[in-house]
Amino acid sequence: MIDETPSALNTGEPLNLGASGGAVTLVEGSTFCLSDRLGDIEQGTPYGLFYRDARVLSRWELRLDGQRPEPLSVLSPEAFIARFILRRPPRAGAADSTVLIVRERLVADGLRETVTVENLGRETTAVDLQLHVDADFADLFAVKEGRSGNGRAEVVVADVELLLNDRSDRTRGLAVSSSETPAVLPGSLSWRVVVPAGGRWQTEIVAQPSMGTQPIHSLGRPGEQYEFSEPSRKIAAWRDTATKITAGNLQLAGVLERTESDLGALQIHDDNRGGRPFVAAGAPWFMTLFGRDSLLTAWMALPLDVGLAVGTMQQLAEMQGQRVNPMTEEEPGRIMHEMRRGPASGAVLGGETYYGTVDATPLFVMLLAQARRWGADADAVHALLPAADAALAWIADYGDRDGDGFVEYRRATDRGLINQGWKDSFDGINDAAGRLPEAPIALCEVQGYVFAALQARAELAEEFGDGATAGYLRDRAAELRTKFAEAFWLPEKGWFAVALDGNKRRLDALTSNIGHCLWSGIVTDEHAATVIARLSSADMDTGFGLRTLASSMGAYNPMSYHNGSVWPHDTAIAVAGLLRYRHIPGAIELATRLADGLLDAAVAFGGRLPELFCGFPRTRFSAPVPYPTSCSPQAWASAAPLLLVRSFLGLDPDVPRRTLTVLPHLPVRWGRMELTDLRLGGAVIDLAVEGDRVTASNLPDDWRLITH
Incomplete structure (x- = not known):
């Protein structure tokens, strides 16, 4: 989201709303x-x-x-x-x-x-x-x-x-x-x-x-x-159709209840399109459709309601870039960043819609395949395939500006966002010494998103009978994975560069971005063990979640927006990435520690995780220190507990192939987890997990339950 950026999009510091309890x-x-x-x-x-x-x-x-x-x-x-x-x-x-x-x-x-x-x-x-x-x-x-x-x-x-x-x-x-x-x-x-x-x-x-x-x-x-x-x-109707998730741990149960309430309130319904739902990014300043935020929130909310993902993608597809417009940074196939309808929107954004984001476009393709796995209607998904293909075309034609195989960004005018990944503050990307890079900038996590998007589109191609396209896209993904390891790995440090700058110099800061690389699957097992060890260090783990930037880095400031703070959604994505590599020693242990820290932080904030909080170590302050201008409720922070639940359950449905995979590694303090009325296509399933014991009720006869 746009914040603390000295571009025309935000020419002043955000005002203090009294996050400590005044507002x-x-x-x-x-x-x-x-x-x-x-x-x-x-x-x-x-x-x-x-x-x-x-x-x-x-x-x-x-x-x-x-x-x-x-x-x-x-x-x-x-x-x-x-x-x-x-x-x-x-x-x-x-x-x-x-x-x-x-x-x-x-x-x-x-x-x-x-x-x-x-x-x-x-x-x-x-x-x-x-x-x-x-x-x-x-x-x-x-x-x-x-x-x-x-x-x-x-x-x-x-x-x-x-x-x-x-x-x-x-x-x-x-x-x-x-x-x-x-x-x-x-x-x-x-x-x-x-x-x-x-x-x-x-x-x-x-x-x-x-x-x-x-x-x-x-x-x-x-x-x-x-x-x-x-x-x-409206929220009662949302609760009637959404999956009911309960936990034996009363603290977690309260957090999940607040998550459901906040996500219901943050939904916007397009009355001109049959009440189609999509999710706003967060209060107070981002109560509108955001490409990256809305897509990631819808991804995290899949265990509750796949319809939110479908509505969000349909809304974004209708607004997908069609032409080149430097003022709004619109380009053919690009998924937009932000929509506004205020009296000054044209002066600030160049129009009502601004497209200056580098990651929403691959995230769109990733979510489309995930939504299909969770039961989105085949016809609705098929209707969105042209938008997915246009997104992949943008990645190849506009995202990769110099033909090196990586997606980079550089703002089109002096009005746009300087940084166009999720860390979009002007100083959010830097090297280990704290120096700011020259554009164009290729972020490590964005390459991971592109890798996952290619695989996602390949999976959809296979389902819809296009084996040749599926094979071609998987080959592209494999090639990108190899190139990524060669270009971004820092063997002397044991982590991936956060980015390549305009001179292809590796920005060697240790950041939470590498957790996103685990989540996308672009990291090879060869490098995963070392990455997990780096994320486990006290430089990164505050005790309440991962820092965005390690405390040993030159730009570290625990009270900054992106240079040492803790963002709950960021930590939840890292946890999901760690559990993707659960076979690597230390992955489950770190994931559990991070999740416990986030749960403690949520309790300290009254059951609602804020957009971000300060990155002081827990050994210094026994409660998380609020960040003054943090949004709350904020969509992907509200949805973060759902991603934790899904990840520790090892929950991976595949409706087209009629399989339900549940590979649990629940933290001990969570107790018994139950998902009631989990809608997967035409099936409505009740799922209970306690320890490593999995019970699935109402599973159709033609489905297969995989628990090991």
Whole structure:
């Protein structure tokens, strides 16, 4: 994802949202809300309600008798619901307060908030409530980079409703209304209420965005319980169709439950295409389709729902590059990096869609074959084969810029991302001394993705009766594997170069990228044992996961974005790679240690893994140290526990060939694992694993279960 990059895509440092506990993030589809722990959105902060990549609420502050209420607690049972529990500040000379305020907030295509004032005292009390409201309609990029300015909405009082309109773009607006009639002034709604002893007063406030002539969608029926809201119904439907994964370990069970909830909330449904689902990259700044992030998340989520992968690929295929456009870095066959719909998207991205990524294109082909193995409809997969072939053509014609057999990147203009792999900060790729390379840059993990993509397309060719193409692609993959070992291996160090620079110099930093090479299978057994030993070192293993960069490297900084931090998805991919090489001594032991560390980190973060956290060793700080601008929930971090489960189960279905492989190496602390209603094509299977004992119920007679 775009972050900390001094290109035109991000010209300033991300703002600190108080990752240590100051911010509350709610998300549903492409809408999200950031507030403080009172529920307030204060002006001059990066907080707000964001709809279609624009901030439609920049102020939403509740005052009680002219004062800020005192916070007691925040509860968030789902990613799109929060209950802010507050009290009236004690009056002078009193130790306690008798007035409770509860703000129950739902985020969907707008915001609905029920404010309840409860009098717990023995006397009737009078309360003055005031809600201050404003909007600046600032572009999400501007807010993220701290340059949103002091834009104010055009405010209209329409009887008992407050209307806010964007002064610069008349197509955007917001309407605020209340179920209990307020006194409305420009910028505020207020109520004077009398609450008897033991009584309560309540109002429901709705903030509904609008776009041009687009009708305003209702956020639900007045008084509707939040549990029966549209987002709640949507996530209930997701849970009904998704595989249910349970663990004997209560901590892991809680993490998996949060994973399911967050992935459900991060889904976006394309109503123009029958509600086709795809997953947004993460809150707060990446609530949109991302090539790399959405593909990897869908891969990790295959044990829950193969439909998410199919929808994501269909969406990306429709947006696949068709022409050469340096401004957006579009090229024929290239899978896009990022889509935005904010008011400044054209100025920042060169258009609504930006293509500057080097790895999404091979990942697309890899996922297509995986989705088919997990039961994606054969016709749907076959319809996506032209997109896969166009992706492979991009790899050969545009990805390999100099004909050396490796895929490289160099941004097309000074506006694009300098680094176009997953470590896309400007200084995310460097050598052991910390020096930055000259482009074009060939990343080690990208060559692994290309290797896996060639094999994936070969597997699909074989299924659909094209043996000649399958053989040709496998030969290309074998040739790439050999060339990769020759060009990237550093025999004097015992690991692969993170990249080759524009002069084909090996960048010799020890990084987590080599874990991705294990995951793709491009590493030979000859080198795997040494790689595993390097990843096992204290330089790499923090005790809570793998560092992105070893602590012995010149650019190491445990508080950086990509140079020593821990990214849960990155560690989970490395674990999957280690278990691919489970026959190599030390692989299972390291995988187990890393998974235990990630689980402990998840527990420390309240059951939800963030996008990243600082890479300090566990021996120094007993809990993981948050990274200030980390996204949470973030799609591939949320999905990382699913990849861990799949990998330790050794779960590898093959629907076309009617086989289910389960080769478990579960960590002892996990206890019994169960997958209920695992949908594999037309089969619905219940799977239970305890130790090395595997039980598969409802397995069709024509299927074969492989457990050793």
